[in-house]
Structure formats: C-alpha cells, structure tokens
C-alpha cells in the first residue's frame with residue numbers, strides 16, 4: 001500500500017472532508033491538511049499570509065511543506081490547498097510523493113459549496129462564479145498532470161468518494 005495519498009483539486013472540491021472520511025476508514029494513516037499546517041507554522045491565517053506577505057510567499061510555504069513531506073516516511077492522507085499543484089512545479093513533486101487523486105468538481109458545485117465563505121483570499125470578489133470558472137479552467141491542466149486518478153465529485157457524498165478511493169488502492 002502507498003505511504004501517501006494526496007488529494008488535489010479546486011477550492012470546495014471536498015479534499016478535507018473526503019480526506020477525513022478516508023482516514024476513518026483506512027487503518028494507520030494520519031490525516032494532514034496543508035493549509036492548516038502552513039497556518040500553524042506561520043502563526044497566522046491564510047488570509048493574513050496573503051495580506052502581509054503576498055501570494056508568492058504562500059506558494060513558497062506550500063513548496064517547502066511538500067518537500068518536507070517527501071522526506072518523511074509517515075503514512076499520510078494529505079488534503080492540499082487548491083492552488084498547490086499549479087505553482088512552483090509542485091505537480092511533479094505531488095506525482096512522486098504518492099498516489100494522487102484529483103477531485104474534479106464543476107464550477108457550479110464549487111460555487112454552491114463556498115459562496116458564503118470568506119476565508120479564501122482568491123475568492124474575495126463580487127463575481128465569485130466568474131472567478132471560479134476562470135481559475136478552474138486555467139488550473140485544470142495542472143490538476144491532470146499531477147493526478148494518478150481522477151474522480152468526479154459532483155452529486156456524490158464524501159463517504160462514497162472515500163470508498164471509491166479505497167477501491168483504487
């Protein structure tokens with residue numbers, strides 16, 4: 001069995017919820033969320049990292065986190081930030097580290113799930129759906145390059161998707 005299962009996909013694709021469901025079903029894997037780890041290390045929220053240090057600094061923190069993870073032998077289910085595979089050639093690293101699963105979600109589903117959220121700096125705009133559609137179409141190629149497997153998440157529960165990942169394993 002692989003030592004690392006890496007969930008990638010856009011904001012609101014369910015990486016964290018599905019990762020936690022998967023960790024409950026699989027023995028011996030710890031659940032890790034890259035955004036939470038970065039916030040813990042920086043001592044501030046992602047919103048504040050973007051505000052104080054800029055997006056580039058955040059992307060470098062994501063790459064540093066991935067490099068550390070690559071060196072560890074722990075069995076981990078990783079929920080990545082939605083932009084991680086699309087910066088600093090991280091998609092290459094993601095492919096090397098373990099089994100990567102792209103949770104593919106339509107812009108409409110993403111919008112429904114996160115339309116009232118204020119914790120994501122890249123979606124601070126009046127035209128959230130427009131921003132989601134544009135970013136998603138720019139990022140799709142990176143998600144595909146980073147992915148070993150692709151699962152369409154629209155209209156599926158986290159539990160069903162976790163079971164689908166277990167079947168792949």
Ligand code: S3P
Pocket residue numbers: 009010011012015035046080081082083084119120121122
């Ligand atoms: C981002 C997604 C966020 C977080 C940051 C940037 C992105 O994570 O890393 O706000 O660029 O798509 P989630 O995908 O967990 O929302």
